[in-house]
Amino acid sequence: VEGTKHGLNVGDFQALARVVREPHHEFIRHLYPECFHDVEEGEDKVDVPTWEEVMLEHRLTDFEERLPKTTRNDLARRLSAFSSGVNQLLFSNGVPIDIDSFVEPAIPGKIPLNIVYLNTIQDEAQKQYFVQELSRELYDWMLTQQPADGELKLLFFMDEVAPYLPPYPRNPPAKDLIKLIFKQARKYGVACVLATQNVSDVDYKILAQANTTFIGRFTQPQDIDKV
Structure with a gap:
């Protein structure tokens, strides 16, 4: 995690x-x-306004x-937890997320294959956060691409997607x-593949984006109805 926002280091939890x-x-x-600027000798230091004065002036x-x-x-407290112990490793170790x-x-001449293995992340909330950041990086990269007609720039495959794409009203971070x-990828030369063991656990709007569907054996009526 790198960068600043309003002068804050977003990696300093x-x-x-x-x-x-x-x-x-x-x-x-x-x-x-x-x-908050240092003043020269002889200059008057500007008084810091109270929060009540700030709210009144800016109509906050x-x-x-x-x-x-x-x-x-x-x-x-949750932010502070990311700055120590195992949690810190998620933001300080490993290979940076760089789609390029x-x-x-x-x-x-070879086609690169990148596997992101999530099972080493024990906390489900951290898994959701990581997938969200990976998706954000992929989406930002995708918008910069100008593929030729029919050119495939990248194949994005997700296995066991149910925890990240559950049906409404559940809305996890990613x-x-x-x-x-999945909605916009085609025009940027990105293909997407999803895999799940239980189709009823995935939002139907995602399934509706698929051009091709491979279906295995179903035993539950609700799964059959879903398809």
Whole structure:
């Protein structure tokens, strides 16, 4: 995880946790940077406004109403957990998600094959997060492609997709991005393949995007009705 947003290092989970816990400090720093600049000798330092003054000037609603302190503290604790122990490895070790490098053949003339193995991630929430980020990178890369007519740039295959594409109303983090990829991928030269053992556990809108369907043996009436 790299990059900055409003001057915050998005890979510094401790710093993000502090902002989530007390966001008004960061809002004031962002809105009134002159209050935090070093001043020369003889110059008057600009006073830092109170949060009440900031809300009044910018017509802001009190975020306490939308995001109570108990909720913020819980989110801050979860963010802090990503900066230590096994959780930290997800963001600091391994091969970066770089689709350009994934599609580059290691041996000229050969087709590269990249396998993303998720079973080493024990926490289901982290699996969802990782698949979401992988899908985001793939979607962003996909939008930059200008394939020739009929050219296949990449084949995206997902096995056991049910946890990531469950039927409505369940909406795990990766679902919307994967749906977007399956909906738009063709025109960018990306083909998609899904595999599941139980078709009734997958959102029918995803199945409707498939041009070709391979069906095995069904024993349950609801699965037959679904197809």
